[in-house]
Amino acid sequence: MSSLLVMPLRAGGPSVLRIAATSSRRAPALCLAGLHTSSIARTPPAPSAAPKNAASSSSSSAAADATTSALSHEGRGSEGAHYNDKTEADISALIATDKAGGWTLMNPIYTESDLDSVKVVYREPQTITDATIRNMVRLTKWTFDKVTGYKGTHITPDHLKSSTIEQLREKGDLLSDKAWLKRIIFLESIAGVPGMVGGTLRHLRSLRLLRRDGGWIHTLLEEAENERMHLLTFMTVARPSWLTRAVVLGAQGVFYNLFFLTYLITPKTAHRFVAALEEEAVRTYTHCIEDVERGLVPEWSDKPAPQIAIDYWRMPEDASLLDVIKAVRADEATHRFVNHSLANLDQKHDFNPFALGEPAPEIRGTIPGFTREESAKYANETQQKLLGAAKEQQEKQS
Numbered sequence: 001m002s003s004l005l006v007m008p009l010r011a012g013g014p015s016v017l018r019i020a021a022t023s024s025r026r027a028p029a030l031c032l033a034g035l036h037t038s039s040i041a042r043t044p045p046a047p048s049a050a051p052k053n054a055a056s057s058s059s060s061s062a063a064a065d066a067t068t069s070a071l072s073h074e075g076r077g078s079e080g081a082h083y084n085d086k087t088e089a090d091i092s093a094l095i096a097t098d099k100a101g102g103w104t105l106m107n108p109i110y111t112e113s114d115l116d117s118v119k120v121v122y123r124e125p126q127t128i129t130d131a132t133i134r135n136m137v138r139l140t141k142w143t144f145d146k147v148t149g150y151k152g153t154h155i156t157p158d159h160l161k162s163s164t165i166e167q168l169r170e171k172g173d174l175l176s177d178k179a180w181l182k183r184i185i186f187l188e189s190i191a192g193v194p195g196m197v198g199g200t201l202r203h204l205r206s207l208r209l210l211r212r213d214g215g216w217i218h219t220l221l222e223e224a225e226n227e228r229m230h231l232l233t234f235m236t237v238a239r240p241s242w243l244t245r246a247v248v249l250g251a252q253g254v255f256y257n258l259f260f261l262t263y264l265i266t267p268k269t270a271h272r273f274v275a276a277l278e279e280e281a282v283r284t285y286t287h288c289i290e291d292v293e294r295g296l297v298p299e300w301s302d303k304p305a306p307q308i309a310i311d312y313w314r315m316p317e318d319a320s321l322l323d324v325i326k327a328v329r330a331d332e333a334t335h336r337f338v339n340h341s342l343a344n345l346d347q348k349h350d351f352n353p354f355a356l357g358e359p360a361p362e363i364r365g366t367i368p369g370f371t372r373e374e375s376a377k378y379a380n381e382t383q384q385k386l387l388g389a390a391k392e393q394q395e396k397q398s
C-alpha cells in the first residue's frame with residue numbers, strides 16, 4: 001500500500017509543496033490530486049463503491065486506502081469524479097438536478113455578494129512578452145471598436161440632458177441592446193475556443209507520453225463549456241444576421257489555428273493571452289452592467305433571465321437578464337484569474353492547483369491571479385482540508 005507524503009520541495013528556486021505517493025511512478029513538481037470540486041462535495045466513497053482491494057482489508061487499512069486513493073494522483077478519482085464514486089443519495093440528487101442544468105460540467109453558483117464583488121483589474125506586465133500580449137489585445141479591441149463604430153463614451157448626466165438615448169446610439173456613444181448582443185455573440189464565439197484547444201492538446205500529450213495530465217484538462221474543458229453556455233444564453237435573446245454568422249465562421253477558422261499553434265509552441269504565452277482577453281471581457285461586461293443599471297439599455301431593464309441561464313447558474317426563477325450578465329462577468333473574472341495563475345506555472349511539470357477546487361469568488365473576482373508560490377500554498381491548504389474531510393468521513397463510517 002502506498003503512503004502519502006506531504007513535504008516541502010525546492011524546485012528551480014521557488015519553494016513549492018509536493019505531495020507524492022511512494023510508488024515507482026515519477027511525480028511532477030507541483031503535485032496535486034486531480035480531484036474535482038464536485039467530487040469533494042459528493043465523492044466520499046460508500047462502502048459499496050470502495051475499491052475492491054480496500055474492501056478486503058481491515059477497517060483501518062481500508063480507511064487509509066480510501067484516503068490515499070481519494071487524494072493520491074495515483075488513485076482513482078484523480079481525473080475527476082466518476083459516477084461509480086457516488087452513493088445512492090448522490091445519484092438521486094444528480095437525477096434531480098438533471099432537469100436544471102445537470103447535463104453540464106461543473107460550473108459556479110454565485111451569491112449576490114459574489115456577483116457584486118467582481119472588479120476590473122489588470123496584471124502589471126512583467127516581461128516583454130506580457131507587454132506585447134497586452135498591447136496586442138488592446139490593439140485588437142481598438143480595431144474592433146473602430147470597425148463596429150463604437151466610441152465607448154462614458155455617458156454623463158450632461159449627455160442625457162442634451163441627447164436622447166436614440167441619438168446617443170446613432171452617434172456611436174451608446175450601444176443599443178442589439179449592438180451589445182452582436183458584440184457579445186462574436187466575442188463569446190471566440191472565447192469558447194482556447195479552453196477546448198488547451199484541453200485537447202493536453203489530452204493528446206497525456207496520450208502520447210503515456211502520462212497523467214495533472215488535472216489541467218478538466219479545468220480547461222470547463223472553461224470552454226462555460227464560454228459556450230454564455231453564447232447559448234445570449235443566443236436566446238439574439239437574432240444574429242447572416243453577416244454576423246459569416247464573421248463568426250471566418251474568425252473561428254483563423255483564431256482556432258493561430259491559438260492551436262501558439263499553445264503547441266508556448267502554452268504559457270497562450271494562457272497569458274487568454275487572461276489578457278478576459279481582463280478586457282470583465283471590463284466590457286462591467287460597462288454593460290453599468291449601462292443596464294443606469295437605464296441606458298431600456299429594453300433590458302425588466303427583462304427576465306432566460307431559462308437556460310436559470311438552469312445553468314441555478315438562479316432563482318425570478319432572476320433578471322441583468323443578474324445573468326453579472327454571472328457571466330463573474331465567470332470571466334474566474335477565467336482571468338485561472339489563466340494568469342496557470343501562466344505562472346511550469347507548464348510541463350506543475351499540477352493544476354485548481355483541480356482540487358477553486359478559491360472563493362471574491363478572490364477570483366478581485367485579483368489577477370496567483371503566483372506559482374501562492375498556487376502551491378493554496379493547493380497544499382486544499383489538500384490538507386480534503387485529507388481532514390476524508391479521514392472524518394472514514395471515521396464516521398467505521
Ligand SMILES: [Fe+2]
Pocket residue numbers: 188191226227230328332
Ligand atoms: Fe464568456
Ligand SMILES: [Fe+2]
Pocket residue numbers: 191227278281331332335
Ligand atoms: Fe471568458
